[in-house]
Amino acid sequence: xxxxxxxxxPARAENVLVVRQAVSGVAEVAxxxxxxxxxxxxxxxxxxxxxxxxxxxxxxxxxxxSAEVTPDRIEVTVRDRGRGFHPSASDAGASLGLGLPLVAxxxxxxxxxxxxxxxxxxxxxxxxxxxxxxxxEKRPRASDELQMAIAPGDLVRPxxxxxxxxxxxxxxxxxxxxxxxxxLGDAVSDHRPSDxxxxxxxxxxxxxxxxxxxxxxxxKEGGGERILSGMEIPGAGGSLKxxxxxxxxxxxxxxxxLVLEVAR
Amino acid sequence: xxxxxxxxxxxxDGLTVVLIQGEHDLSTAPVLRSxxxxxxxxxxxxxxxxxxxxFIDSSILGTVLQARRDAxxxxxxxxxxxxxxxDAVERVLEITGLRADLPVHRxxxxxxxxxxxxxxxx
Numbered sequence: 001x002x003x004x005x006x007x008x009x010p011a012r013a014e015n016v017l018v019v020r021q022a023v024s025g026v027a028e029v030a031x032x033x034x035x036x037x038x039x040x041x042x043x044x045x046x047x048x049x050x051x052x053x054x055x056x057x058x059x060x061x062x063x064x065x066s067a068e069v070t071p072d073r074i075e076v077t078v079r080d081r082g083r084g085f086h087p088s089a090s091d092a093g094a095s096l097g098l099g100l101p102l103v104a105x106x107x108x109x110x111x112x113x114x115x116x117x118x119x120x121x122x123x124x125x126x127x128x129x130x131x132x133x134x135x136x137e138k139r140p141r142a143s144d145e146l147q148m149a150i151a152p153g154d155l156v157r158p159x160x161x162x163x164x165x166x167x168x169x170x171x172x173x174x175x176x177x178x179x180x181x182x183x184l185g186d187a188v189s190d191h192r193p194s195d196x197x198x199x200x201x202x203x204x205x206x207x208x209x210x211x212x213x214x215x216x217x218x219x220k221e222g223g224g225e226r227i228l229s230g231m232e233i234p235g236a237g238g239s240l241k242x243x244x245x246x247x248x249x250x251x252x253x254x255x256x257x258l259v260l261e262v263a264r
Numbered sequence: 265x266x267x268x269x270x271x272x273x274x275x276x277d278g279l280t281v282v283l284i285q286g287e288h289d290l291s292t293a294p295v296l297r298s299x300x301x302x303x304x305x306x307x308x309x310x311x312x313x314x315x316x317x318x319f320i321d322s323s324i325l326g327t328v329l330q331a332r333r334d335a336x337x338x339x340x341x342x343x344x345x346x347x348x349x350x351d352a353v354e355r356v357l358e359i360t361g362l363r364a365d366l367p368v369h370r371x372x373x374x375x376x377x378x379x380x381x382x383x384x385x386x
Contacts, residue, residue, distance in 0.1 A: 013291040017267055020287075020319070038319075038352035045321045049290050098322035098360055105359045170267065 004069045004155060007163075009146035011055055011063040011080065014170065016048040018146065019065050021162040023076055026067045029154050030074050030128055039106040040076065040126055046099035047078035047122040055082030055120070069155075073108070073128050079121040145215075146205045152193035156201045160185045164214070167207050173264040180243035181212065181262045187231045187240050188216050188258075195223035197255060210264040211245070217257035224249030224258035268292050268317065270299055279341070279379055280310045281372065287319040293327050300331040309341030309379040313372055315349045320356060332366070344368045345375035 005026050009015045023044045027037045044065070051063045064079040103110055107124035114120035148163060150156045164185040168178045189201065196202055197218040204215040216227065228247060231240035241247040246261045268286035275281070280303055288296065303310050312328055314320065328344060335342035346353060346363075347370040357363040369375040 013289070014267070016289050016291065017287060035351050035355075038350070038355060041319060041352055042321065042356055045289055045319075049321060049323060052290060098325055102322060102356065102359060106355065
């Protein structure tokens with residue numbers, strides 16, 4: 001099945017909100033009714049909580065989230081590379097083991113795969129009204145940054161906007177700077193997907209102290225300059241890139257990236 | 265979509281309303297937990313009002329349940345309210361059975377009455 005959306009980010013409590021925003025964006029674009037979007041948010045949150053609380057007892061690791069959309073359903077998978085699922089949550093104290101019952105009750109179906117030492121994935125499926133389908137390939141990654149790949153089409157703009165909005169709000173951006181960040185995100189969203197090396201809109205975001213480094217790519221040769229050209233405002237002589245603290249095209253290995261730095 | 269906030273309203277009757285606002289999850293649970301512990305330790309009755317919450321997860325439910333246990337042990341009046349709020353919160357309260365078991369009152373006034381010892385239920 002095609003993967004329409006992938007997100008990887010460190011398994012930290014403060015990142016669960018980002019996952020929730022991104023996945024609800026996918027669901028809304030797919031045409032899911034609001035009540036079921038609320039259920040999906042709860043299910044994804046509980047799956048992420050398990051990763052944050054249990055997957056990496058000796059440190060930190062990645063939390064990987066993907067979503068597949070077909071005309072009749074959306075399936076969301078939350079995966080870790082850690083020690084496996086712990087549905088009792090007894091050592092977490094706070095959740096009192098309510099997480100898995102919520103997943104079971106609120107999803108149409110769910111499955112847990114994996115085991116000790118091989119990581120664990122929890123997939124949950126939700127029925128949909130007819131929705132647009134997209135395509136793409138799944139590719140595991142490992143990094144400390146948030147990494148996201150979105151199949152071309154209607155998902156790109158709302159999902160990227162939600163993720164950037166959540167991160168900018170968390171970094172305490174002012175309303176003006178948050179708006180600037182969204183405009184830059186829209187400019188990336190609106191760029192033709194064929195300039196991305198893998199045909200999907202790929203973005204890595206590193207949030208520092210009051211800053212976001214948005215690395216767009218991998219891109220095809222010249223893709224970075226073409227995105228920057230697309231940011232120029234016709235007739236005004238200006239460019240949206242002025243909204244970023246810096247905007248540079250970089251090469252990393254064989255790939256090209258456009259790196260936008262925004263600050264609060 | 266900013267992470268949630270917690271507001272406090274103190275009445276002349278000594279009761280404190282803890283207003284849970286916005287999205288609350290694992291990242292905000294520790295702060296909420298310490299605030300509730302402090303209020304219970306201070307000894308006045310309290311109402312946790314979830315009506316303005318747009319999202320809560322199991323860690324927040326666990327925090328509220330623990331606070332109720334702490335309040336019972338300390339003999340401090342305690343009640344929970346949620347009426348007409350977000351779907352995501354209502355569904356979680358219903359599915360877990362906490363709406364009936366806690367109970368979660370549909371109005372703050374009913375919750376206030378329970379916390380002050382008037383014995384109103386549901």
